[in-house]
Amino acid sequence: MGTIGSWSYKFLAICFYVPLFCSSNELHVGAAEKEMVKVGVIIDNNSIVGRYIDMALSDFYAEHASYRTRLSLCSMDSQKDVVAAASAALDxxxxxxxxxxxxxxxSSQAKFVIDLGARAQVPIISFSATSPSLSPAQNNYFVRTTYDDSVQVKAIAAVVQTFGWKEVVPVYEDTDYGNGLIPYITDAFQEIDTRVPYRSVIHPSAHDIDILNELVKLMTMQTRVFLVHMTASLGSRLFLQANKAGMLNDETVWIVTDGLTSLLDPVGYGAKESMQGVIGVRPHLPMSKRLERFKKKYLIGTRKLNLFALRGYDTVSALANAVEMAWWNSSTSQNRRRMRPNTRTRLNLSALGVSEMDPEILRWIRNSTVNGLTGQF
Structure with missing residues (x-):
């Protein structure tokens, strides 16, 4: 597991005490008869992903009622902040x-959390950290259950080549996520003789007036083809300002990467209206009987399917299966318990305990193949 091979593209005031709760899915049998296995979830509380994660656990254990383990999810709010995410991971x-x-x-949150996971030998599993700079090959305890952003560059280059555009200006956010794609996309443009005369870099915390000023600068250039690589929160603000500046017209081309096209639901109605006519690439979601059953059960229309949330659904299902395999294939019950040093200091890296179960879970999730809602991975 690591990338989803069946998908293809088509056209410090620090708050260390983050609210936390643990929940478990107890179907058909009492909790006393099952081994409850704690798994952390760092999530934006306003995201639809949390609902899909709950649905994943309910569906998985309904289908595998005989399994002897149950995931007990301990959820913490990421607050959309790097420090808060790292603090949540430590806790x-x-x-x-x-x-x-x-x-x-x-990706900006994942970088710190992955380092912490390596120190404590706790697997960090992400279906959303897509920056190519985050490599599972270089981080033993990092598992990516999606593709990395470099996969989509061929589709973007194909669009540019088809329309014969000879200059493209990337407009991207100044984060690991935003910067990670640029070397790949510039190389792809070079192969089709398309120039990158300028790079527009916008910080996530930029004010609307800063975004507008950058757009005014772009208006003075001859290039009228722009490639936007941003998260939904910044991208929605960019297009609202671009619309106000009159830059969404027949003379200007806007291309957006998967980070926006797969996350259109959270950007809001106003931003969606501003993005009419924008070209986007996103993974092809293969329709299957499993996905059709899911849609009917939860009364979700095809247009309302959130690919980002579906990845979360599949990731939780895969982890639940890996935990079952790892738990009952470990040599002794002692190996299942986390071994801790005597000294405990709150949020002290030296106090983090290590369990032999963590590498087992990592091994099983990497070696397993799952037929999920988003395809085989």
Whole structure:
């Protein structure tokens, strides 16, 4: 597991005490008859992903009622902040003693959390951190259950080549996520003789007036083809300002990467209206009987399917299966318990305990193949 091979593209005031709750899915049998396995979830509380994660657990254990383990999810709010996400990870590892952590929301959050996971030997599993700079090959305890952003560059280059555009200006956010794609896309443009005369870099915390000023600068250039690589929160603000500046017209071409096209639901109605006519690339979601059953059960129309949330659904299902396999294939019950040093200091890296179960879970999730809602991965 690591990338989804069946998908293809088509046209410090620090708050260390983040609210936390643990929940479990107890179907058909009492909790006393099952082994409850704590897993951390770092998530934006306003995201639809949380609902899909709950649905995943309900569906998985309804289908596998005989399994002897149950995931007990300990959820913490990422607050859309790098420091808050890292703080949440530390709290989950030390105080909740979780065996794995799911989903640092963005690549900038994941970088810190992955380092913490490596130190504590706790698998960090992400379906949303797509920056090519985050490599599972270089981070033993990092599992990416989606593709990395470099996969989409061929589709973007094909669009540019088809329309014969000879100059493209990338407009991207100044984060690991935003910067990670640029070397790949510039190389792809060079192969089709398309120039990149300028790079427009916008910080996520930029004010609307700063965004507008950058757009005014772009208006003075001859290039009228722009490639936007941003998260939904910044991208929606960019297009609202571009619309106000009169830059969404027949003379200007806007191309957006998967980070926006797969996350259109959170950007809001006003931003969607501003993005009419924008070209986007996103993974092809293969329709299957499993996905059709899911849509009918939860009364979700095809247009309302959120690919980002579906990845979360599949990731939780895969982890639940890996935990079952790892738990009952470990040599002794002692190996299943987290081994801790005597000294405990709150949020102290040296106090993080290590369990032999964590590497087992990592091994099983990497070696398993799952037929999920988004395809095989």
């Amino acid at each position: 989950l590892m030390e105080n909740e003693e979780v065996y794995a952590i799911i989903r640092p929301e963005w």
